[in-house]
Amino acid sequence: MADAKPRNLRIVMFPFMAQGHIIPFVALALGLEKMMKNRAAKTIISLVNTPLNIPKLRSNLTHESSISLIELPFNSSAYGLPHEAENCDALPYSLVISLLEASKSLCEPFRDLMQKILKEEDDGKSSVMVIGDFFLGWIGKVCKEIGVATVMFSAAGAFGLGCYRSIWLSLPHQETKQDHFLLDDFPEAGEIEKTQLNSFMLEADGSDHWSVFMQKNIPGWSDYDGFLFNTVSEIDQMGLSYFRRITGVPVWSVGPVFHSLDKKTGSRTTEEAVKAWLDSKPDCSVVYVCFGSVNSISQTHMLELAMALESSEKNFIWVVRPPIGAEAKSEFDVKEYIPEGFEERITKSERGLMVKRWAPQVDILSHKATCVFLSHCGWNSILESLSHGVPLLGWPMAGEQFFNSILMEKHIGVSVEVARGKRCDIKCDEIVSKIKLVVEETDVGREIRKKAKDVKELVRRATEDSGSSIIGLEDFLGQAMVKKDKN
Numbered sequence: 001m002a003d004a005k006p007r008n009l010r011i012v013m014f015p016f017m018a019q020g021h022i023i024p025f026v027a028l029a030l031g032l033e034k035m036m037k038n039r040a041a042k043t044i045i046s047l048v049n050t051p052l053n054i055p056k057l058r059s060n061l062t063h064e065s066s067i068s069l070i071e072l073p074f075n076s077s078a079y080g081l082p083h084e085a086e087n088c089d090a091l092p093y094s095l096v097i098s099l100l101e102a103s104k105s106l107c108e109p110f111r112d113l114m115q116k117i118l119k120e121e122d123d124g125k126s127s128v129m130v131i132g133d134f135f136l137g138w139i140g141k142v143c144k145e146i147g148v149a150t151v152m153f154s155a156a157g158a159f160g161l162g163c164y165r166s167i168w169l170s171l172p173h174q175e176t177k178q179d180h181f182l183l184d185d186f187p188e189a190g191e192i193e194k195t196q197l198n199s200f201m202l203e204a205d206g207s208d209h210w211s212v213f214m215q216k217n218i219p220g221w222s223d224y225d226g227f228l229f230n231t232v233s234e235i236d237q238m239g240l241s242y243f244r245r246i247t248g249v250p251v252w253s254v255g256p257v258f259h260s261l262d263k264k265t266g267s268r269t270t271e272e273a274v275k276a277w278l279d280s281k282p283d284c285s286v287v288y289v290c291f292g293s294v295n296s297i298s299q300t301h302m303l304e305l306a307m308a309l310e311s312s313e314k315n316f317i318w319v320v321r322p323p324i325g326a327e328a329k330s331e332f333d334v335k336e337y338i339p340e341g342f343e344e345r346i347t348k349s350e351r352g353l354m355v356k357r358w359a360p361q362v363d364i365l366s367h368k369a370t371c372v373f374l375s376h377c378g379w380n381s382i383l384e385s386l387s388h389g390v391p392l393l394g395w396p397m398a399g400e401q402f403f404n405s406i407l408m409e410k411h412i413g414v415s416v417e418v419a420r421g422k423r424c425d426i427k428c429d430e431i432v433s434k435i436k437l438v439v440e441e442t443d444v445g446r447e448i449r450k451k452a453k454d455v456k457e458l459v460r461r462a463t464e465d466s467g468s469s470i471i472g473l474e475d476f477l478g479q480a481m482v483k484k485d486k487n
Contacts, residue, residue: 008042008126009481014110016135017053017099018088019293020380024155024230026060027257029067035473041481048113050074052086072109076102089294093398096211100135111142118146129480131228134161137220149480151226151268156379157196158229158239158405162186168214169462171204173197186242190410195420196402202325222247227478230255231378234458235386235412243472248477252472256383256459271360274317277353281315281369287435288364291376295397298422299323299337306338308431309352310345314439316352319359324422332356365390372438374418377401382408389456391448393434395419414452
């Protein structure tokens with residue numbers, strides 16, 4: 001992208017079909033719209049997705065936004081998926097790979113869309129930029145062929161995605177009998193243990209569905225003209241440097257981009273109950289437990305966790321979902337899955353609050369009573385926690401969450417890992433000891449809490465004027481407004 005005068009800009013954004021991807025894309029789109037509002041150049045932003053995801057996108061846009069939504073045809077049942085299953089949240093984890101494979105069918109409809117947009121914008125005064133998802137690796141090739149500039153936006157952090165990329169491309173754990181290994185192209189990440197691989201990655205042999213998909217999808221990233229990461233350079237420099245080294249193209253940190261669903265999906269009654277309960281607790285005394293919007297733990301783990309929360313004698317909020325294998329009903333009886341009398345005891349003592357499925361996470365993390373977040377280490381949750389100076393107790397379960405946990409514990413020093421994966425053997429006493437280690441006045445606890453406050457300040461500075469993330473976004477937009485010539 002050579003230097004030229006700023007042009008009108010048409011941005012087309014295409015997230016993969018999962019809430020953990022859609023929500024950060026919407027947040028980025030709204031952030032770009034706001035940043036471009038007072039500029040001389042005209043900017044049009046569109047979000048692209050399949051029919052059943054369009055309402056999800058629409059529900060997350062503000063009323064005053066002019067962002068448009070574009071629908072591409074998609075028939076899930078044609079790819080062995082349940083009828084009307086167009087989002088990961090509607091699928092068991094075992095079928096996510098089927099949706100990933102099916103998403104490749106969107107390639108030609110997307111090409112047709114972009115060619116139509118190019119004709120509409122062929123006035124010599126406009127630039128077109130595509131922002132694609134890392135699960136849609138084919139977008140870069142399509143855009144290169146038709147002469148459209150494109151960048152990849154990752155809702156995941158650079159360190160976590162770097163480890164994820166390296167392992168899928170070389171499967172290093174299959175080359176050693178040891179329980180740990182280094183990444184040949186990312187040795188600075190440190191040793192990775194086989195227990196830090198998600199189940200599909202651990203079992204991969206190069207011929208399985210996940211390996212076949214990833215080893216076709218990831219090389220497609222080389223066709224992108226740059227990379228945007230929902231991260232902060234001050235805490236993710238190792239990962240950002242890795243991507244700069246292996247790609248040779250611009251890599252920008254532009255996070256954290258947030259778009260809270262709390263006020264849109266939550267119950268007003270739940271919000272008020274949570275706030276009142278937190279207001280009644282001393283500063284830095286509450287353990288917040290939540291494994292994200294789709295993850296769950298086994299019933300055995302639920303029992304151990306419940307006993308640990310009660311035995312720790314700490315205040316806690318626990319966002320509860322049905323355990324793995326249970327029917328994912330909208331309504332369920334928590335008492336089926338926890339120790340007998342547990343809910344009654346914690347309610348009577350006022351030490352615990354159990355909330356079904358959803359809680360106002362940002363409100364909880366920003367409350368002065370919250371001390372630590374027991375989390376699945378999804379990147380969005382990590383950023384929300386660190387943005388409010390709340391340290392972590394890690395229990396990674398899927399995707400790149402294990403590598404996020406490594407970064408937080410080994411490199412940043414704001415977390416202690418409690419458990420690892422959905423099949424681990426974790427007991428009540430072990431969970432209690434980790435909770436007390438961070439919450440109580442131990443040397444480790446004091447240091448972790450202090451570092452979390454320091455990171456909060458780094459994140460705040462990154463998103464202020466002249467902060468690293470604002471500079472990254474400005475630089476990206478400057479390059480985006482330069483028209484790309486077709487090769």
